[in-house]
Amino acid sequence: MNACLDPMSVSSLKIVPKTTKSLEEARRVLTLEANSLESLANHLDHSFTETIEILNRIQGRVIVTGIGKSGHIANKIAATLSSTGTPSFFIHPTEASHGDLGMLSKEDAIMILSSSGETQELLDIIGFAKRFGIPLIGITGSAESTLGKASNVVLTLPPYQEACPHQLAPTTSTTLMLALGDALAVALLQEKGFSALDFKNLHPGGKLGARLSLVSDLMRDQTDLPLSSLKTPMSEALIQMTQKGFGCLGIIDQDKKLCGIITDGDLRRHMSPTLLNMTAEEVMTPSPLTISKEAWAQEALHIMNEKSITSLFVIAENRTPLGLIRLHDCLKAGLS
Incomplete structure (x- = not known):
């Protein structure tokens, strides 16, 4: 008849190394x-x-x-x-x-x-x-x-x-x-x-290639941008924001320069029966965080993580909107 060990006694068994010779040898090497x-x-x-x-x-x-x-x-x-x-x-x-x-x-x-x-x-x-x-x-x-x-x-x-x-x-x-x-x-x-950019050109694939991506590589371009003017009624702004599906809306002034942003958080803060009668200017957060298209995508990801936001508008030096980079796009590309 085969003897069986009690499960509790098996789990309590400890493996005690008989010697540290191998460890000492590794350290010597x-x-x-x-x-x-x-x-x-x-x-x-x-x-x-x-x-x-x-x-x-x-x-x-x-x-x-x-x-x-x-x-x-x-x-x-x-x-x-x-x-x-x-x-x-x-x-x-x-x-x-x-x-x-x-x-x-x-x-x-x-x-x-x-x-x-x-x-x-x-x-x-x-x-x-x-x-x-x-x-x-x-x-x-x-x-x-x-x-x-x-x-x-x-x-x-x-x-x-x-x-x-x-x-x-x-x-x-x-x-x-x-x-x-x-x-x-x-x-x-x-x-x-x-340079790091030269390195990127030789390492386009895998985790390393993703880490070396520029904002311009991952951003949504101007054709996809959700934009409205300062005086746009919120009844229209909400439609524009919903159609693009990015969870935000860029607000531009008369010179087509980015001056504000409306996010889901802004909508919640202004939620009231009069919301649809307000203008985009009254609801927006002015001077939103932005980034250059020449910046590293890792930098964009860092900003979004640090500020707990999900997207950044990409602008030119004169604040003209060029694109939008999203947290989801960065993660999908393999950045983390």
């Missing part, structure tokens, strides 16, 4: 790699500046390559460069030796990652770069290696200890290469004057 990153920051010299000058000067693309774990890091660096305004792609060294060298041109620059600098699979790319005068940037642990000596500029890693206890698995070395790639991409971004 992270501390070691963090210290190595600090060493890398202090190790950078004029070679980094020369690299930025080369990458900023070329007319082509940055070709990044490496084998094994260095290859994975090279692939990520190429993606980061491309997304921050420096056209780049990864090429596999073995495929390069079997025809993919045809993807390279004299207008490009080649960046090779190799901890030892002696990786056999990289020799064909190194030879191709030297034969056709393509700038070669080496990222390696040894300036005296084959890669280091062949490079036009060599970015050496500071002395490091792999986090692997056997000193075999690339760990600290790949972390240093990854961070160095980020440093290059950001420095190039600054050098090129790559």
